[in-house]
């Protein structure tokens with residue numbers, strides 16, 4: 001198994017009588033882009049705040065770079081975050097915003113602002129005050145600010161919220177570049193699975209404060225890819241039949257479904273083979289599930305579930 005950079009154990013945050021985050025145990029591998037997906041109010045921001053040290057857990061534990069408890073304060077500088085807006089000084093230029101933060105953190109060096117602006121694709125912005133930037137530019141500057149001090153983990157809370165398609169693409173490219181070229185591990189939240197799926201290597205799905213599922217991108221794609229869905233009473237009995245037919249990519253989904261991810265056009269022959277082996281098939285059809293449908297089903301369907 002790949003090395004874990006971040007792990008939480010039963011991480012919990014209680015606000016009065018409301019439990020915003022409920023025993024979340026998440027696992028983020030070094031070098032991953034971890035998509036943290038959940039509807040509004042699911043508990044994403046609160047979780048990210050605890051991981052970044054901006055809120056303290058009511059219960060549970062965070063292990064980051066192998067450090068826990070009090071040791072965490074030593075390694076917080078290895079975490080850069082953009083949570084709930086970038087906190088920019090509107091009348092100042094991007095360079096001055098970056099210079100100020102890097103001086104405050106004691107990491108300023110000549111030309112550092114240019115380097116950071118280049119990384120997020122804002123190299124040519126000039127001296128314009130940042131209050132005149134588009135939302136997408138502000139978000140990218142927010143990412144540049146989070147990069148001050150060269151963190152190993154970058155935490156981005158809904159960085160594409162409210163952006164137009166071009167802004168979304170720019171933030172996406174920046175995230176990919178940081179991950180690929182600087183080997184940065186990135187934890188990024190969103191309520192749109194489709195968007196995360198363009199960059200994420202792993203996912204955690206949170207709903208009503210509870211982490212419902214963690215899965216890799218391959219697992220998600222498999223769940224949502226085109227497949228033959230076979231409904232039958234005893235799927236395990238069908239396994240030897242599929243082996244005999246040389247079918248390799250299949251999954252026994254539950255007690256009455258098998259998903260087959262190859263030879264989709266051979267449903268009639270397959271039906272016949274099962275019948276011959278004395279396994280009655282109740283239904284067989286080609287289906288694929290949209291990513292958003294998968295997410296909505298998992299989180300209970302209706303808009304406010």
Ligand SMILES: Nc1ncnc2c1ncn2[C@@H]1O[C@H](COP(=O)(O)OP(=O)(O)OP(=O)(O)O)[C@@H](O)[C@H]1O
Nearest residue numbers: 015018019020038039040041042043044045046047
């Ligand atoms: N400081 C707070 N005091 C009381 N309740 C809070 C506080 N912060 C968050 N909550 C509540 O905790 C729950 C989770 O909020 P959180 O902001 O973490 O969710 P989220 O998934 O980030 O959603 P959104 O995208 O809408 O911000 C919500 O019900 C929210 O109202």
